[in-house]
Amino acid sequence: MNRFIEGAKVRIESLEGKTHEYILASREGETFQLDSLLVESRTIELTLQELQSVLSKGRLTFIHSSEDEDKKLAADLMSFPEEVRAESLRRYKYVTGLINRGVQYWSPNYIENLIPDIAVELQDPKPPSWLTIWRWHKQYVQANYSILGLYPANRKKGNRKSRLKKEVDECIQKAITYYQNELRPDAKDAYDRLEEYIVEANSIRHEDDKLVIPSYRSFLGRLEKVAPYEIAKSRRGKRKADIEYNSVKDGVVTERVMERVCVDHTKLDLFVIDSETLIPLGRPWLTLAVDEYSRSIVGAYISFRDPDFIVLIKLIRNILEDKQYIKEKYPFIENDWACYGCPEVFVL
Numbered sequence: 442m443n444r445f446i447e448g449a450k451v452r453i454e455s456l457e458g459k460t461h462e463y464i465l466a467s468r469e470g471e472t473f474q475l476d477s478l479l480v481e482s483r484t485i486e487l488t489l490q491e492l493q494s495v496l497s498k499g500r501l502t503f504i505h506s507s508e509d510e511d512k513k514l515a516a517d518l519m520s521f522p523e524e525v526r527a528e529s530l531r532r533y534k535y536v537t538g539l540i541n542r543g544v545q546y547w548s549p550n551y552i553e554n555l556i557p558d559i560a561v562e563l564q565d566p567k568p569p570s571w572l573t574i575w576r577w578h579k580q581y582v583q584a585n586y587s588i589l590g591l592y593p594a595n596r597k598k599g600n601r602k603s604r605l606k607k608e609v610d611e612c613i614q615k616a617i618t619y620y621q622n623e624l625r626p627d628a629k630d631a632y633d634r635l636e637e638y639i640v641e642a643n644s645i646r647h648e649d650d651k652l653v654i655p656s657y658r659s660f661l662g663r664l665e666k667v668a669p670y671e672i673a674k675s676r677r678g679k680r681k682a683d684i685e686y687n688s689v690k691d692g693v694v695t696e697r698v699m700e701r702v703c704v705d706h707t708k709l710d711l712f713v714i715d716s717e718t719l720i721p722l723g724r725p726w727l728t729l730a731v732d733e734y735s736r737s738i739v740g741a742y743i744s745f746r747d748p749d750f751i752v753l754i755k756l757i758r759n760i761l762e763d764k765q766y767i768k769e770k771y772p773f774i775e776n777d778w779a780c781y782g783c784p785e786v787f788v789l
Contacts, residue, residue: 445473445492447540448586450504453495462504464586468545478644525593532577532591535559535569539578547575587645609652612638613663620664621675632660695734702739702784704730704756706748728756732780733788739780753789760784 449465463475463485473492477483487495495501538559544551549571560568569577577591584590616635620626626634636654643651655663673682695701706728713722723745730740740760746752764778 445489446543447545448537450478450586451475451492452502452504454500466582470545478641528593529588529591531563531565533581533588534563535574536578536581536591538562539574547578584644584646589645589650608642609639609655612642612652613655613660616660617664617667621667621672623676623678625676628661628664629657631664632657635660693733698732698734698737699739699782699784701733701786701788702730702760703733703788704728704753706752709743726752728752730756730760730784732784735780737780739782739784 445465447465447468450462451465452460452462454460461483462478464478465473466476466484467474471489473487473489475485475487492501535556539547539552539555542555544555552574553571556568556571556574560566580590581587582590612635615638616631619634620628620631639652639654646652670682670686673685677685693701706726708724709727710724712724714720715722725743725745726748728742728748729738731737732739740756742752742756742759744752744755761781761783763781767778768774
C-alpha cells in the first residue's frame, strides 16, 4: 500500500538519524496529520509534497502489518459468532471503500453519493446512512485503524476487568525488565517504555477495550517491590551487588528446640476500644518470642507499655509457664499451645 491515504502507516527517519513511526490520521487538502504510533500525544503535519520528498530520499518507508498482527486479528475475529464477524467485515468494507476512493471530509456532501456504489459491490440490499458510516469511521480511527474498532458493542463477554488488569501487569513487568538491564536506564525512561507498550497494545483494540496507563507513582510502587539486590545484580553485576548489599553466609545453625529464642516488638495495626464507653484506648504493642529451630512462637505479651525491661520480664514468664490454662479460659480455641520451657540463649 505505497499510497498516502488515511490509515497508512509509515516509518520516518529524521535528519539526526532517529526513526519514528506514524499513521496518516487525517487529510485536509494537501496537508496530512500524522499521529505517532508510539507516543500518544505526538502529532506532526506534513504536506503531500513533503511526504513525497522524504520518500524519494529513502527516509520514509511504509509499514505493513506483520504476520503476527494479522494472525492475532484473525484469531480475535474468529472468537466471535459468525453474525458478529460478518457485521464487522461489512463495516470495514464500507469504511475502507470510502477511504480508497479518496474521501477526505466525512460529511454527507462527500460520501453520500459513494455509498450506493459500495453497496452494489458488497451486494448489500440495505446500505447504511452516511451518519452511521461516519460513526463507524470515528470508531475505526479511535482503534488506530484496526478492524477491532468495528466490532459490534455486544461482543463484550467474560471477565474483562481481570483480563485487562493481567495485560497491564504484563506491560509493567516488561518495563521493569527493561529497567533491570546493564544500560541502567532511570525509572522515568522505564515508565516511558511502559507507556509505549500500552499504546502499542491499544493500537489494535476497540475503544471500549483500551488498557489504562498506570500513573508514574503506581509504577514506582511496583518497582520498589522488586528486591534491591536483584536490581543491582541485573544493572551492575553480581560482584558489585554482593559488595553493596553485603551478602552474608549462613546464619547460626541450631540443633534443638529452645537453643536460641528471638524476641521482637511491633505496634499492632489496630485500636483497642473500651467495651463500655466505646472510647479508643490506643494501639497496643505485641512482643513475641520465636524458637529458631522449630520456628514456633514460644511466648507472647501484649500491653500498652513501650518495650522495656518490665515487658521482657512478663514475656519470659509466659515463655516458662505451661499454657494449658489458655484452653480452659478460652474453650473456643481448638488446638493446644504446647510450647514452653527455658531458652538457652535470648536474641534481642
